[in-house]
Amino acid sequence: MADNLAHRQSFNIMIVGQSGRLQYEAVLFAASLRHSAPAFSGRLFVATPQPGPTWEKNPTLRNPEVLHLLERLGAEILPFESLAFGQNYPYGNKIEALLSLPPDEPFVFFDSDTLITGDLMSVPFDFSRPGASLRCEGSWPKPTLYGPGIGEIWKSLYDRFDLDFDSSLDRSQPEGYWRRYLYFNAGYFFGACPVKFGQRYLEYATSIQGAPPPELVEQTLDPWLDQIALPLVVHALGGGRDVLPAGYLDGNVSCHYRxxxxxxxxxxxxxxxxxxxxxxxxxxxxxxxxxxxxxxxxxxxxxxxxxxxxxxxxxxxxxxxxxxxxxxxxxxxx
Known part of the structure; x- marks a missing residue:
């Protein structure tokens, strides 16, 4: 095990922090990381949105006590611009912030309402195959009485971006059951390059938001947009639902408490x-x-x-x- 850990690839972590609740969650995340994973060799970035026309109030993490505490815990503050989302869809922070991370360096994004509970360096990431959290419920889509069905809804999105829908299916699950279709909680996700991941994520999310396929006409996109686009990004970049063994993230190593x-x-x-x-x-x-x-x-x-x-x-x-x-x-x- 020691040899495996010694040769395991280093990676960066990103969480989002801004004024209000998220700044305190960011402190707890950083403290739990330093406590539970002292061998973590990457950089911890706390991404914070900058004020601009997409925000009614200044969202930036600027509490001096919190900033000092994060610095003491080894976190780096990462300013980023909110150009596509901002106040109207703050979940889009995780998408736009990716573009400001160091390119071509493996990354793991965590929602700030997460604790690191074990040795993060023990997780057998294969960053060439991105993945995301499977700790989720069938929250989207919600098919209507007269259709289209859940399979038709998801297929319309794969078709929109010229992705192979059939290879995304879990055929051990019955048609019409939500687990048959690739779906994640966006509480964590990872990949080889945050900029490439973020560009694809931004492209898919803004396309879906701006001009949903006709099959989505009865579907609610807010707050699910990040979780609608995420499986499409993971699939497009060669990842899937089986890229990590069970029991690590959302298990012994991390807890997304919400x-x-x-x-x-x-x-x-x-x-x-x-x-x-x-x-x-x-x-x-x-x-x-x-x-x-x-x-x-x-x-x-x-x-x-x-x-x-x-x-x-x-x-x-x-x-x-x-x-x-x-x-x-x-x-x-x-």
Whole structure:
């Protein structure tokens, strides 16, 4: 194992950070990376959008305490321009920021609401075959009563970009079932060159948004646009659903918790222990306590009280049902 790790290719990491909630999530991501993966040999970029006509307010990460803390944790601030998306579709940050990363260097993007829980250098990435998170529900598309069906909807997108639809299918799954079709959560994805990946991602996303195929006429694109375009990009660049063994990302090495009430409600004890451990040092706590969800759930102990109310051996199948359960108990905060 040591020899394999010694020869494993170095790569960069990108997350997005801006004013508001994401800046505190970025701090926790960086702290968890340094704690759990001390052998990580790449660069950690915190991409932050610059003010401009696509933003009503200045979105830039500019809190001096947060910036100092990120620097101390070894992160590099990466400014980027929001030309296509911005305020109207902030999920597009992850797409446009890719274009500002060092080209031709392997990369992994993570949503900022992620903790690194294990040795990231142990993940057997093959960056020549891009991939993305399979921890998802069948959130898109939602076929209507009179059609078109889910297969016709996806095929129209592959046809739009001259991609081979048939080779993307998982034929072990039945027709019309969402898992038959290539679909990812955009919580993480990786590839060989962020600029080439980002250019393709931007091309596909803006084309779908600006002129959806007729088959999408009854479909909602917001907030799903990034997850609609992502499988097309992965497929076009030679990747797929089987490029990483199970159990690493979204497993022993990373946790995409999404929101802190969800983390306390459903994640393993080891994830909660890690969160509280990396948030404990005073030099980190004095910054993170300014974010109300972290203050209440982590530092004031309400997370433990929420956790005691949830049966993690009998969680609802759908995330929305769990959210409703947390809200009914009076612990929802974001």
């Amino acid at each position: 929101l802190f009430p969800l983390l306390y409600a459903r994640e393993d004890d080891s994830v909660v222990d890690l969160l509280e451990r990396v948030a404990a040092p005073n030099w980190i706590k004095k910054v993170l306590k300014n974010h109300e969800p972290i203050k209440r759930l982590v530092y004031q102990g309400r997370g433990a009280k929420l956790r005691a109310l949830i049966d993690r051996n009998n969680l609802p199948r759908r995330e929305q049902a769990l959210r409703n359960q947390i809200k009914s108990a009076g612990f929802w905060i974001r």
